[in-house]
Amino acid sequence: MPSVSALQKLSSQVRRDIIRMTNSAASGHPGGALGTADFLVTLYFEFMKPDPKGFTTDGIGEDLFFLSNGHLSAVWYSVLARYGYFEIKELGTFRKLSSRLQGHPSIHEGLPGIRIASGSLGQGLSVACGAALAKRLNKDNHLVYCLVGDGELDEGQNWEALMFAPDRKIDNLVAIVDYNGQQIDGPVKNVLDLGNLKAKLESFGWRVLEMYGNDIQDIIKMLRIAISELHKGKPVIIMMTTHMGFGVDFMLDNHEWHGVPPNDEQAKQALSQLPETIGDY
Template sequence: HEHLPGIRVASGSLGQGLSVALGVAQAKKLDKDDHLVYILMGDGELQEGQVWEAAMYAAHFGVDNLIATVDYNGQQIDGPTTEVMDLKNLKAKWEAFGWEVIETKKGNDLSSVLEGLEKAKSLTGKGKPVMNLLYTEMGYGVDFMVGTHKWHGSPPSDEQLADALGQLEETLGDY
């Protein structure tokens, strides 16, 4: 926690993060604290039932100081989400659950990510939680990692790491 201020829970694939974020967001409302609560989830995580229970709860109780972002890259540790358990139309699902939904189409572009978060912030406080679908490409900028789940839970060798960092330096430049 000392190296990542503000990070309270790393819940991962169990799908518990949204429930925790809801608890924090509601506590802030009760404390008259106007700060926003942010949560980042992976698209594979959305296959957990607890996420959808939390989604219903957030909309029903108007938890409108919450911005959830889904890293929507279509990959998870066991393969493409379409093969493991297809998520279908996530925008329609979140809207059907009563959320305000935005889409950030260039999720590997930092300026687009920041624009998306600013747009999401502008939608808070209006009675609905906000979902930001962030379309990304896993392994972006590294030719042997891009578009595959293979590297999701596997570290590169020292040689592969040096190669990847060199490619990222060329690809990302000023970031």
């Protein structure tokens, strides 16, 4: 089991990957990717621990992760590569012609670790519900995780899924809302206010937890609690507070870094704030 400091080192490296990938592609979405690096590293290395070499789309006998807000692809690709799904040098092909690392996650090009395309928002939670139901039918006790953005909750399909999962007692599912309060056009509050999200989720029948997604110790603690709350007849959802652009001071909490890559100068400045810990790709 990796120590917290080992996970922190990995997160720093993943953040470097995100900066270097988006800079090299001159496109991509660094803000949310940086904000969720700690969570995704912890989820894969501390909790899911899948077998990267025995990857199958069906994923029977292992935990599954779905990224509904597919524009965070850079962080997912980095974590998958660092976990051993494919060679880290492939990260350099991100968003470039003939790459398996498409702008948004896809299975079309056969990248291991990914089971469905995402990016057109609002679809992942439904998919995760289906995958969780398949696990139930298969008597497979492994879990399904799904990350959705808070801005993404504008999409109505989420609310269909949010109604469906408790009704079906899908209690092998942990949904995580990246609660960073930012979306493309500005703060979520100004674009389309989510109101009292916790009350809404609870009234829909979810077990709602809160955690701070830029503190690995808190992530470990709360994911353990989340897992202990499963198999009790309710799906679990975690409102995960994060900071967009976490780790790079000039990107922090700034919605303008949602979908803008750093230029060479900005990348240099960002990398100076993110220690290279286990080696750049």
